[in-house]
Amino acid sequence: MAPLLEIQHRDPGSRARTGVLNLAHGQVRTPAFVPLATKGTIKGLEPREVRALGYDMVLGNTFHLFLAPGHELVKDQGGLHEFMRWEEPIITDSGGFQVFSMGHGTVADEIKGRAPSGSDRAGAILGIEEEGVRFRSYIDGGERFMAPETSMEVQAALGSDIALAFDECTPFHVTREYTERSTERTHRWLDRCIAWHDEHQPVGQALYSISQGGVYEDLRRAATRHVAQTRAPGVAIGGSLGADKPQMYEVVDWATDELERVAPDKPRHLLGIGEVDDLVRGVELGIDTFDCAMPTRIGRHGMALVPDPSRRWRIDLTKGRMKQAKEPIMEDCPCPACSQGFTRAYLHYLFGAHELTALRLVTLHNLAFIARLMADLRGAIATGTLPQVAAAIRAGAAPGALATAAA
Amino acid sequence: MAPLLEIQHRDPGSRARTGVLNLAHGQVRTPAFVPLATKGTIKGLEPREVRALGYDMVLGNTFHLFLAPGHELVKDQGGLHEFMRWEEPIITDSGGFQVFSMGHGTVADEIKGRAPSGSDRAGAILGIEEEGVRFRSYIDGGERFMAPETSMEVQAALGSDIALAFDECTPFHVTREYTERSTERTHRWLDRCIAWHDEHQPVGQALYSISQGGVYEDLRRAATRHVAQTRAPGVAIGGSLGADKPQMYEVVDWATDELERVAPDKPRHLLGIGEVDDLVRGVELGIDTFDCAMPTRIGRHGMALVPDPSRRWRIDLTKGRMKQAKEPIMEDCPCPACSQGFTRAYLHYLFGAHELTALRLVTLHNLAFIARLMADLRGAIATGTLPQVAAAIRAGAAPGALATAAA
Numbered sequence: 001m002a003p004l005l006e007i008q009h010r011d012p013g014s015r016a017r018t019g020v021l022n023l024a025h026g027q028v029r030t031p032a033f034v035p036l037a038t039k040g041t042i043k044g045l046e047p048r049e050v051r052a053l054g055y056d057m058v059l060g061n062t063f064h065l066f067l068a069p070g071h072e073l074v075k076d077q078g079g080l081h082e083f084m085r086w087e088e089p090i091i092t093d094s095g096g097f098q099v100f101s102m103g104h105g106t107v108a109d110e111i112k113g114r115a116p117s118g119s120d121r122a123g124a125i126l127g128i129e130e131e132g133v134r135f136r137s138y139i140d141g142g143e144r145f146m147a148p149e150t151s152m153e154v155q156a157a158l159g160s161d162i163a164l165a166f167d168e169c170t171p172f173h174v175t176r177e178y179t180e181r182s183t184e185r186t187h188r189w190l191d192r193c194i195a196w197h198d199e200h201q202p203v204g205q206a207l208y209s210i211s212q213g214g215v216y217e218d219l220r221r222a223a224t225r226h227v228a229q230t231r232a233p234g235v236a237i238g239g240s241l242g243a244d245k246p247q248m249y250e251v252v253d254w255a256t257d258e259l260e261r262v263a264p265d266k267p268r269h270l271l272g273i274g275e276v277d278d279l280v281r282g283v284e285l286g287i288d289t290f291d292c293a294m295p296t297r298i299g300r301h302g303m304a305l306v307p308d309p310s311r312r313w314r315i316d317l318t319k320g321r322m323k324q325a326k327e328p329i330m331e332d333c334p335c336p337a338c339s340q341g342f343t344r345a346y347l348h349y350l351f352g353a354h355e356l357t358a359l360r361l362v363t364l365h366n367l368a369f370i371a372r373l374m375a376d377l378r379g380a381i382a383t384g385t386l387p388q389v390a391a392a393i394r395a396g397a398a399p400g401a402l403a404t405a406a407a
Numbered sequence: 408m409a410p411l412l413e414i415q416h417r418d419p420g421s422r423a424r425t426g427v428l429n430l431a432h433g434q435v436r437t438p439a440f441v442p443l444a445t446k447g448t449i450k451g452l453e454p455r456e457v458r459a460l461g462y463d464m465v466l467g468n469t470f471h472l473f474l475a476p477g478h479e480l481v482k483d484q485g486g487l488h489e490f491m492r493w494e495e496p497i498i499t500d501s502g503g504f505q506v507f508s509m510g511h512g513t514v515a516d517e518i519k520g521r522a523p524s525g526s527d528r529a530g531a532i533l534g535i536e537e538e539g540v541r542f543r544s545y546i547d548g549g550e551r552f553m554a555p556e557t558s559m560e561v562q563a564a565l566g567s568d569i570a571l572a573f574d575e576c577t578p579f580h581v582t583r584e585y586t587e588r589s590t591e592r593t594h595r596w597l598d599r600c601i602a603w604h605d606e607h608q609p610v611g612q613a614l615y616s617i618s619q620g621g622v623y624e625d626l627r628r629a630a631t632r633h634v635a636q637t638r639a640p641g642v643a644i645g646g647s648l649g650a651d652k653p654q655m656y657e658v659v660d661w662a663t664d665e666l667e668r669v670a671p672d673k674p675r676h677l678l679g680i681g682e683v684d685d686l687v688r689g690v691e692l693g694i695d696t697f698d699c700a701m702p703t704r705i706g707r708h709g710m711a712l713v714p715d716p717s718r719r720w721r722i723d724l725t726k727g728r729m730k731q732a733k734e735p736i737m738e739d740c741p742c743p744a745c746s747q748g749f750t751r752a753y754l755h756y757l758f759g760a761h762e763l764t765a766l767r768l769v770t771l772h773n774l775a776f777i778a779r780l781m782a783d784l785r786g787a788i789a790t791g792t793l794p795q796v797a798a799a800i801r802a803g804a805a806p807g808a809l810a811t812a813a814a
Contacts, residue, residue, distance in 0.1 A: 039760050039762060040753075040756070040757075041757060041762050041764040041765075042764075043762060043763055043764065044451075044763035044764055044767065045764065046743070046747070046764065046767075046768070047747075048747065054700040068756070068759065068760060069730075069752075069756040073730070073731065073752070073756075076731065077731075077733065077750065077752055078754070083750075083752075083753055084749055084753065085748050085749055085753075101534075150748070186726070188781065308546075323476070323480070324480065324483065324484075326484065336453070339493050340453070340454075340455065340492055342492055343484065343490075345476075345484055346447075346484070346490055346492075349447070349475070349476040349480075350448060352445075352475065352476075353446050353475060355446060355448050355450060356450055356451035356763055356766065357449075357450065357451055357452065357453065358448075359763065360451065360453075360763070360767075361453070
């Protein structure tokens with residue numbers, strides 16, 4: 001049997017690596033960005049469009065799909081792949097982040113940018129116990145309970161290729177003591193997830209553990225070693241990653257440093273990170289897959305990705321200065337929005353008129369941008385040019401065949 | 408020079424005819440349905456998708472585009488075709504219907520189903536004078552004035568292939584006397600539209616007159632004769648068409664009866680009509696083109712077209728009985744929603760979750776349904792099988808190659 005992660009190339013100067021994830025529904029070329037299909041749809045797009053952009057996997061959400069339409073219904077409809085008509089691999093988030101974001105609230109300056117959306121916040125946490133978490137549904141106000149076993153059962157019913165263990169996702173503002181106690185409970189929950197998975201053996205599903213430990217080096221390193229040494233064949237890095245980007249890079253560095261020692265061949269997923277500079281750094285730190293709401297969420301709000309680090313790689317199409325701008329979002333961009341000649345002025349107007357077409361076009365552009373960026377990084381690692389390509393991206397080079405140019 | 412309408416086939420038993428409209432941006436195969444691109448976008452779709460469904464022309468709206476983004480901006484951006492990236496013909500509504508729907512209000516049982524949408528109603532009419540109409544913008548609350556010349560100037564700036572004359576669109580509940588006076592003013596306005604058009608000669612734009620006259624046979628017949636005998640090369644049938652379908656068919660019958668006598672070669676557009684049975688009857692009555700919000704608007708509200716006259720050719724995907732329905736909207740349907748296997752259950756769930764993908768998929772299905780219906784009707788006229796094909800559609804036959812089957 002092929003290994004879960006087949007490593008193909010390594011960058012000699014960093015922990016970066018390319019490879020292929022061998023999953024039940026196909027292969028994922030890594031390092032890869034994984035677009036969100038939170039509620040069983042990539043908002044506004046058809047699956048075939050996401051495939052055409054070059055994505056091999058999407059991320060569905062256990063918490064949301066548990067509440068609606070319910071995992072039994074999805075299972076009865078043939079599983080999440082069949083239900084949403086996405087035939088390639090799916091990774092499912094465990095629901096931990098969503099459940100706990102209701103209870104812990106959020107900290108404005110927290111680095112992950114995973115502030116709960118309106119629907120996440122509309123629910124309420126009722127109690128965190130050793131057994132699991134009681135909370136109120138944002139859909140019908142009814143009380144629900146989610147234990148590690150519930151999360152596993154839901155993910156098995158959804159039929160995802162990769163399931164994530166149910167963890168307590170601690171935010172940035174909790175104490176070291178809380179983080180320590182919570183991390184220990186997350187490890188007990190991980191044991192229960194593995195036990196459930198061993199007993200029920202969902203066909204074609206790989207379980208990833210989640211490394212917590214917050215921003216405390218000893219806790220993060222210990223937690224990473226601990227979860228990496230369980231039988232779960234993959235590791236996700238979760239929880240609080242710090243107050244700013246330098247701290248986040250440091251925390252990820254501790255985690256992948258440990259992974260290099262104790263489980264170098266296990267695939268590594270970084271939860272909720274996806275800004276351009278973070279993807280570059282994450283790849284250098286040895287991350288294999290990333291998910292993030294950013295490209296799709298900002299697209300729906302009129303923000304488009306452009307190769308300009310001075311603007312955090314984004315422009316705001318809703319601003320008045322876009323009103324008469326005759327250029328596309330980005331020159332020479334092969335995405336469906338730019339290549340068909342839609343101008344910034346037209347998109348500005350459509351956003352002002354609340355026209356759906358605008359959301360779609362900018363979502364397509366942003367996902368196309370990130371897809372090319374990841375292809376560039378993979379190509380760079382394969383051709384031994386990662387330092388040059390990473391430097392070019394950080395300096396504002398447009399993604400697309402950068403690796404080839406540098407090679 | 409090719410005639411505006413090249414008639415190709417005639418049905419011996421009715422006024423139905425097939426042909427080609429020769430317009431500046433290409434040909435339109437008639438009889439044709441014209442999807443709405445009210446604000447410069449077919450809501451949620453890209454132009455290429457609408458083209459791929461088989462549509463040759465879309466309808467933009469003078470009133471809405473006058474208010475935002477403004478016709479000067481659209482002109483500066485290269486015209487409406489360039490702005491919205493639709494390279495085929497565009498017909499523009501004159502704005503009369505939208506302006507007057509603010510003043511006259513609507514009658515619930517009025518046949519046209521052209522009840523103003525929220526944005527239409529948010530404005531307010533301030534005065535109807537011989538010179539034109541003053542009204543309040545629903546966008547910024549500012550006062551605006553639209554005269555026949557304004558409508559012509561806006562449509563010239565938009566650069567549509569077919570412009571409609573500026574008319575007073577009388578609703579069903581006004582008196583015969585009001586209708587008569589209003590129709591006379593509409594004729595004076597038509598003269599001013601023709602004069603403006605003669606003076607400015609917008610390149611590649613054909614002007615259609617509009618027949619008013621309400622539901623009064625003598626007024627409607629006289630109005631139709633009057634406008635058809637002007638130099639405007641096409642005629643649209645507008646205003647109130649009655650309280651129910653039989654009355655609407657009667658009014659259209661009077662109008663096309665007159666057109667057969669006085670202007671048999673001029674193309675005929677029926678404004679705001681597009682239900683399945685109405686399209687069949689309209690074609691039999693000799694209509695060449697139709698526009699209607701129905702297929703796209705009901706699609707955004709979860710209603711999908713199906714070949715079932717007992718349900719007015721529609722099912723409501725938001726109903727609870729759709730929750731577990733594993734079939735597509737329609738069996739053997741080649742549209743992007745059905746052919747990709749999206750189930751009624753999935754669409755039901757997406758509508759409940761307010762997911763954009765649902766609106767898009769059902770809009771695509773509905774437009775695909777109507778496109779095949781019109782292709783069937785054209786094929787039936789060409790092959791001399793219109794009676795059989797029309798009967799089959801009325802009995803609930805699925806559109807798509809019906810004409811071939813009957814031939």
